[in-house]
Amino acid sequence: MPATAENLRDLHHLHQRARALRDRLTSGPKTVAARQAALQIRQNELETAKKALQEAKVLLKKHEHLLQGVETKIDDYKVKLNQVKKNEEYKAIQNQIAHDASSKSKFEEDILHAFDTIDEKAKEVARLEAEVKRAGDEIANLKKQIDDQAASQAAQLRELEAAIIAGESIIPEAHRDQYRRIIARYGADALAACEGPDGACLGCYTAVTAQVMNELINGVSLSFCMSCGRLLYLAEPELVSTRRTV
Ligand SMILES: [Zn+2]
Numbered sequence: 001m002p003a004t005a006e007n008l009r010d011l012h013h014l015h016q017r018a019r020a021l022r023d024r025l026t027s028g029p030k031t032v033a034a035r036q037a038a039l040q041i042r043q044n045e046l047e048t049a050k051k052a053l054q055e056a057k058v059l060l061k062k063h064e065h066l067l068q069g070v071e072t073k074i075d076d077y078k079v080k081l082n083q084v085k086k087n088e089e090y091k092a093i094q095n096q097i098a099h100d101a102s103s104k105s106k107f108e109e110d111i112l113h114a115f116d117t118i119d120e121k122a123k124e125v126a127r128l129e130a131e132v133k134r135a136g137d138e139i140a141n142l143k144k145q146i147d148d149q150a151a152s153q154a155a156q157l158r159e160l161e162a163a164i165i166a167g168e169s170i171i172p173e174a175h176r177d178q179y180r181r182i183i184a185r186y187g188a189d190a191l192a193a194c195e196g197p198d199g200a201c202l203g204c205y206t207a208v209t210a211q212v213m214n215e216l217i218n219g220v221s222l223s224f225c226m227s228c229g230r231l232l233y234l235a236e237p238e239l240v241s242t243r244r245t246v
Contacts, residue, residue, distance in 0.1 A: 003170040003222055008233035011167040012191035018160040019188035025153055028146035032139060039135045046128040053121035060114035067107040074100050175222050182229055192225060195235035202235070204228035 001007060077097045084090050171179045182190040192203030199213045200206065206227035208216075215223045216234045223232045 001170045002219075003172070004219055005216070005234040007167070007170045008191060008231065009193065009236075011164070011170065012188075012193075012233070014160055014164045014167055015183075015188040015191065018157060018164060021153055021157045021160065025150060025157065028142075028150070032143055032146065035135065035139050035142065039132065039139060042128060042132050042135060046125065046132055049121060049124045049128050053118065053125050056114060056117040056121050060111065060118060063107055063110040063114055067104060067111060070100050070104045070107060074104065172222065178224065178229075179231065182224075182231060186230060190230055192228075192230040192232055193235040194232045201225040201228060201230060201232060203230040208232065 074097055077093050077100070081090065081093050081097075084093065168179070179190070186203070189203060192201050194200065194208055194213070194216055195202055196207075199208045199216070201208055203225060204227050206225065208223075208225065212223050212226070212232070215221065216232060219234075224230065225232055
């Protein structure tokens with residue numbers, strides 16, 4: 001097979017299609033990994049929220065215990081109040097009861113506040129649980145979709161790689177090393193079309209010399225861009241106009 005502009009263009013396209021497919025094959029798992037990292041952050045937030053809820057419940061128990069204690073104390077004082085004979089003692093117990101009653105109302109307020117906190121934390125836990133569930137389901141669906149496509153994409157890639165190897169048979173032995181080097185350097189864009197009235201390499205946008213342009217038109221041997229080193233081929237309009245003039 002000769003290294004015509006058409007064959008070189010086809011080879012370039014095969015490389016580009018293979019690259020696009022490779023990108024798709026790697027971008028899927030990357031997306032999954034990124035979503036999993038985001039999910040992990042949500043899961044950590046959920047754990048923190050659960051802990052806060054647990055702490056709020058413990059605090060409520062503590063306040064309830066304190067309230068119970070002070071209520072018992074007040075009841076005891078009330079019993080004593082009925083038993084004392086001296087006025088001074090009576091007054092002292094009454095003061096004590098008043099003091100404990102103010103503690104009691106404070107504990108009651110604390111309990112109400114604890115209930116509000118528990119309510120708030122429980123809502124936060126429910127919200128995060130729903131989010132974690134939804135994100136987990138989405139990731140599972142995405143993974144399945146990617147896995148389902150991966151097999152056929154990998155098969156397509158193998159076909160393209162075989163087509164590239166076949167297409168590379170147009171590269172003469174003498175230029176094989178140079179070709180390998182630019183493939184290693186530029187990947188799928190190691191080939192570049194040469195376009196425009198003066199002929200510019202579309203890899204680096206540098207105008208090629210008249211000599212290179214002649215080489216390209218004659219198509220006798222391979223031409224490489226003097227500036228970037230890419231393997232050049234004539235872009236379609238030039239090819240068509242060249243053919244017309246021939
Ligand atoms: Zn160039």
